[in-house]
Amino acid sequence: MQAALARRNRAFFLAGAGVVAGMIGFAFSAAALYGAFCRATGLYGATQTTNADSSTEGHRTLKVLFDANVAPDLNWRFEPETASIDLLTGHTATVFFRARNLSDTPVDVNASFNVTPEVSGPWFDKIQCFCFQQERLGAQESAEWPVVFFLDPKLETDPSMVGVDAITLSYTLFPARENSSRSAP
Numbered sequence: 001m002q003a004a005l006a007r008r009n010r011a012f013f014l015a016g017a018g019v020v021a022g023m024i025g026f027a028f029s030a031a032a033l034y035g036a037f038c039r040a041t042g043l044y045g046a047t048q049t050t051n052a053d054s055s056t057e058g059h060r061t062l063k064v065l066f067d068a069n070v071a072p073d074l075n076w077r078f079e080p081e082t083a084s085i086d087l088l089t090g091h092t093a094t095v096f097f098r099a100r101n102l103s104d105t106p107v108d109v110n111a112s113f114n115v116t117p118e119v120s121g122p123w124f125d126k127i128q129c130f131c132f133q134q135e136r137l138g139a140q141e142s143a144e145w146p147v148v149f150f151l152d153p154k155l156e157t158d159p160s161m162v163g164v165d166a167i168t169l170s171y172t173l174f175p176a177r178e179n180s181s182r183s184a185p
Contacts, residue, residue: 042170049136055144058089058153068097074175075103076137081144084166087164088152092127097171101137108136108176125126134176 064087066080077100086095101107111131115124125134130145137143147169155161 049176056090056153058151059154060153060156061086061088062151062164063087063166064093064151065168066095066097066164067168069170069172071172071174072105074109074111074174076101076107078171078173087151089151089155092148092150094146094148095098096146097130097134098142098144099137099173100142101140105140105141106136106141107175108134110134110176111171111173113171116170117164119158119160120151120155120164123152123158124153124167124169125150131171147163 052083057172063084065084066082068080070076070078077098078177079098081096081098083093085093099109115121123136126145126147128148130147135143135145149169150169
């Protein structure tokens with residue numbers, strides 16, 4: 001009787017430990033899974049990534065506005081070179097963002113991004129972007145970073161895009177975590 005009770009307690013403990021371990025693993029992977037889901041679906045303004053230009057040309061022109069922000073704990077200046085462009089769907093555009101490290105030490109940064117309105121995310125295709133990897137600027141160093149993108153002409157058939165005449169692409173720079181390694185381009 002005692003042996004059966006001990007086996008049952010041990011099985012209950014192991015099952016509970018497995019559940020706790022699974023919950024911890026899920027908690028650590030939740031942000032990455034959520035990010036992948038948003039990128040795949042365009043949810044919450046996440047853009048799409050592609051390695052090719054659009055193969056078709058659309059008929060609609062939209063204004064694309066650019067916004068640049070810096071996290072409060074980052075001593076940098078960051079701005080788009082142009083405030084906006086008018087872009088025909090299917091045409092590829094290249095815009096540049098200027099970044100300057102105002103500190104006296106090298107700093108690695110990551111850029112988070114989104115587009116608004118959120119319904120435009122699935123149709124905003126990036127080919128090249130500084131946001132794809134961690135960036136580094138030395139003390140007092142500055143750089144111009146390109147973003148190459150197009151608006152998918154299929155947006156013209158999306159009923160939720162009918163009233164959308166302008167899309168804002170917004171970036172925020174954050175200091176990279178010290179223990180993170182630099183990503184390959």
